[in-house]
Amino acid sequence: xxxxxxxxxxxxxxxxxxxxxxxxxxxxxxxxxxxxxxxxxxxxxxxxxxxxxxxxxxxxxxxxxxxxxxxxxxxxxxxxxxxxxxxxxxxxxxxxxxxxxxxxxxxxxxxxxxxxxxxxxxxxxxxxxxxxxxxxxxxxxxxxxxxxxxxxxxxxxxxxxxxxxxxxxxxxxxxxxxxxxxxxxxxxxxxxxxxxxxxxxxxxxx
Amino acid sequence: xxxxxxxxxxxxxxxxxxxxxxxxxxxxxxxxxxxxxxxxxxxxxxxxxxxxxxxxxxxxxxxxxxxxxxxxxxxxxxxxxxxxxxxxxxxxxxxxxxxxxxxxxxxxxxxxxxxxxxxxxxxxxxxxxxxxxxxxxxxxxxxxxxxxxxxxxxxxxxxxxxxxxxxxxxxxxxxxxxxxxxxxxxxxxxxxxxxxxxxxxxxxxxxxxxxxxxxxxxxxxxxxxxxxxxxxxxxxxxxxxxxxxxxxxxxxxxxxxxxxxxxxxxxxxxxxxxxxxxxxxxxxxxxxxxxxxxxxxxxxxxxxxxxxxxxxxxxxxxxxxxxxxxxx
Numbered sequence: 001x002x003x004x005x006x007x008x009x010x011x012x013x014x015x016x017x018x019x020x021x022x023x024x025x026x027x028x029x030x031x032x033x034x035x036x037x038x039x040x041x042x043x044x045x046x047x048x049x050x051x052x053x054x055x056x057x058x059x060x061x062x063x064x065x066x067x068x069x070x071x072x073x074x075x076x077x078x079x080x081x082x083x084x085x086x087x088x089x090x091x092x093x094x095x096x097x098x099x100x101x102x103x104x105x106x107x108x109x110x111x112x113x114x115x116x117x118x119x120x121x122x123x124x125x126x127x128x129x130x131x132x133x134x135x136x137x138x139x140x141x142x143x144x145x146x147x148x149x150x151x152x153x154x155x156x157x158x159x160x161x162x163x164x165x166x167x168x169x170x171x172x173x174x175x176x177x178x179x180x181x182x183x184x185x186x187x188x189x190x191x192x193x194x195x196x197x198x199x200x201x202x203x204x205x206x
Numbered sequence: 207x208x209x210x211x212x213x214x215x216x217x218x219x220x221x222x223x224x225x226x227x228x229x230x231x232x233x234x235x236x237x238x239x240x241x242x243x244x245x246x247x248x249x250x251x252x253x254x255x256x257x258x259x260x261x262x263x264x265x266x267x268x269x270x271x272x273x274x275x276x277x278x279x280x281x282x283x284x285x286x287x288x289x290x291x292x293x294x295x296x297x298x299x300x301x302x303x304x305x306x307x308x309x310x311x312x313x314x315x316x317x318x319x320x321x322x323x324x325x326x327x328x329x330x331x332x333x334x335x336x337x338x339x340x341x342x343x344x345x346x347x348x349x350x351x352x353x354x355x356x357x358x359x360x361x362x363x364x365x366x367x368x369x370x371x372x373x374x375x376x377x378x379x380x381x382x383x384x385x386x387x388x389x390x391x392x393x394x395x396x397x398x399x400x401x402x403x404x405x406x407x408x409x410x411x412x413x414x415x416x417x418x419x420x421x422x423x424x425x426x427x428x429x430x431x432x433x434x435x436x437x438x439x440x441x442x443x444x445x446x447x448x449x450x451x452x453x454x455x456x457x458x459x460x461x462x463x464x465x466x467x468x469x470x471x472x473x474x475x476x477x478x479x480x481x482x483x484x485x486x487x488x489x490x491x492x493x494x495x496x497x498x499x500x501x502x503x504x505x506x507x508x509x510x511x512x513x514x515x516x517x518x519x520x521x522x523x524x525x526x527x528x529x530x531x532x533x534x
Contacts, residue, residue, distance in 0.1 A: 067518035068467040071511045071528050075262055076319040080302045083309035084363060116418050119364065120407050123415050124464040 003174045008181040016178065020171040027163040034160055036099055037153040044146050051139050058132040065125045073121060081122040087112040091137055101152040103145045109137050208386055208492050211280050215498040218272065222505050223247065225531055232512050232525045237261065240516055244509070258517045259318075262510055266321050269506040270295075273499060274325045283384035284492065289327035290381040291499075296328035297374045300352070301367050303331065307340040308363060351377065368408075368425045375401060379430055389492040392484060396496065398431025399480060403457060403473050405429065405438050406447060410461050413444060467528075474530040478504055482532060504530045 006012070070078050092107040111133055114126045223231075234240050241261060245253035252264040277288055299320040306316045316335045324330050329350060337343040348356045355369050378397060382390050408425045411417035426435045433450065441447050447458055457476060460468035481497045488494050508529050515525040 065467070067515070067520055068524075068528070070518065071514040071520070071525075072467040072470045072507075074507075074510050074514070075259060076302060076321075080305040080309075080319060083305035083311075115416055116362065116421050117364070119367070120411055120415070121466045121470065124466055127415075127464075 003170060006174055006178065008178050008185075010182060013175065013178045013182060016171060016175050020168065020175065023163060023167055023171065027160060027168065030156055030160045030163065033099060034153065034156045037101075037149060037156060040099065041146065041149045041153060044142065044149060048139070048142050048146055051135065051142060055132065055135050055139050058128065058135060062125070062128045062132050065128055069121070069125055077121075081119060084117050084119075085112055085114070086117070089133055098145075098149075099152075101148050103148045104141060106137055106141045109134050208284060209490065211276065211284060212490055212492065212494050214279055215276070215495050218275070219498055219501065222501055223509075228505075228508055228512075228529060228531065229526060231509070232515075232529060233522045234512075234516060237513060237516050240513055258513060261513045265506055265509050265513070269502060270322050270325055272502045276495065276499070277327055284495075285327075287378075287381045287384040288495075290377050291496075292323070292326035293328055293374050293377065295321055295323040295326060296331070297370045299323050299328075299331055300334065300370055303334050303337075304340070304343060304363065304366060307337060307343045310339070362421065364421070365424050368427060371404070372427045375427060375429075386492050389488070389496075392488065392493045393496060394431040396477065396481060398429055399477060401427055401429040402432040402451065403454060403476065405433070405435070406451060406454060406458060407461060407469070409438050409441055409447060410444070410458075413442075414461065414464065471528060471530055474504055474507065478530060478532065 003016075087110075089112065090110040092110075093104045094107050095102050096105040097103075111130050114123065114130070118126055231240060231243065234243070237258065241252055241255055248264070248268055251267060252261065255261045255264050273292060277285060277292075280288055302319050303316055306319065313335050320331060320335070333346055334343055337346055344356050347353060352370060352373055354373060355366060358366075358369065360366055360369075375397065379394070382394060385393060405426050408422050411422045411425070412419045423435075423439055426438055428435055437450070441450060444458065444462055448455060451458065454476060457469055457472040460466075460472050478500060481500055484493060485497060488497070508531070511528045512525060515528060520528075
């Protein structure tokens with residue numbers, strides 16, 4: 001790729017050199033951001049793996065408790081127990097910026113209280129389900145965080161590669177070309193001046 | 207006339223499923239197999255069952271049939287006592303209706319959840335099912351034996367549930383005089399055990415789940431045949447409970463482990479084992495009828511538990527652990 005609107009002047013060359021320097025700085029900065037994002041992503045993935053394992057265990061435990069309770073109490077009783085639940089689960093989400101990446105953060109998870117409200121038979125299941133819902137919300141938050149980080153990493157990578165493989169080489173190429181043309185022009189100028197000088201010297205001698 | 211009823215109960219008892227068959231049913235892998243095997247004993251009603259819900263409904267029907275048969279062959283005082291004794295299923299229905307009214311469920315949905323308790327001499331529950339809302343449900347109680355409930359202004363429905371049970375047990379204890387004199391003490395003892403177990407569970411609510419102690423005190427039910435409410439209110443730790451109720455150790459331990467499902471099984475195991483202990487001495491007494499009723503309920507619960515655990519594909523050893531079986 002070559003730049004358009006190229007003018008073969010010294011001013012333009014200086015301007016291009018300044019821009020190239022700025023682009024190189026930006027490239028270095030983006031590279032640093034990429035490394036930081038990679039480290040952050042790796043840490044988040046570790047956390048995700050751990051939390052997912054916990055959630056899976058909790059899910060298994062809730063399913064086990066539910067099937068045991070269902071087997072002992074029967075479908076009708078189990079179905080009517082949930083009637084006393086007041087309110088519903090609510091989650092407040094606020095956006096947060098990490099290294100320029102906007103991620104959703106769960107401010108608070110409000111799970112309806114069952115204390116003093118539920119018949120005793122259902123409380124352990126309610127407790128376990130409540131913990132599971134809380135952790136599921138955290139897992140969803142972490143998943144969104146990882147997705148956004150990965151998306152930003154992908155974009156940063158594209159930018160770094162574009163700068164490294166396309167923009168910087170094209171600037172360097174253009175600078176080299178302008179430099180070459182300007183050098184040729186300067187050489188022509190010197191030769192021309194030399195010829196004029198020789199002509200003037202010959203005229204003076206005659 | 208009591209002798210006739212007791213003899214009939216002995217005959218009916220022979221139709222209950224043996225332990226070996228229950229264990230075999232618990233090891234089946236598909237609900238269809240369960241229905242197929244049980245249909246030969248339970249008849250057409252079960253063979254038409256297509257889903258778990260149908261199986262549960264068919265088992266309930268069969269259970270109610272067995273209990274209503276006893277009403278048909280009993281007379282006067284015994285019949286009066288049995289009707290009151292069977293009101294436990296009416297109370298169970300009323301509690302379910304109340305819960306569903308609070309959840310604003312439709313009458314059709316509620317109908318699916320209740321058992322046909324009117325066939326056991328109970329009142330017609332249709333007006334309660336069709337009540338527009340919870341307030342209308344409560345106002346309908348004013349013309350029944352549960353009228354005390356509509357006089358109360360209670361915020362927490364758990365207290366209402368407890369009131370239903372209190373009215374039921376008070377009624378049963380009142381009717382104890384209708385059964386033969388020799389059986390009264392034993393019948394009272396069984397009812398007392400039921401209440402003790404209920405009260406223990408309530409007592410443990412603040413210890414295990416942080417429930418308000420004053421609420422727990424309101425949920426306790428007077429027990430004329432067991433430990434008094436005042437004594438229970440004084441028990442502040444599980445250790446004290448275990449010392450006070452050593453024979454309910456397995457029940458209390460299950461609650462301590464927060465295994466409510468196991469506590470539910472232990473509740474019936476304890477009752478059954480206590481009733482079974484008297485089976486020889488009470489072989490030709492009215493108490494045997496109560497034992498037969500408990501055996502019917504245990505079989506109903508066992509079969510329902512097997513059907514549901516097959517549906518959930520629980521391991522065979524877990525399924526067997528959920529059964530209420532006499533020791534081999």
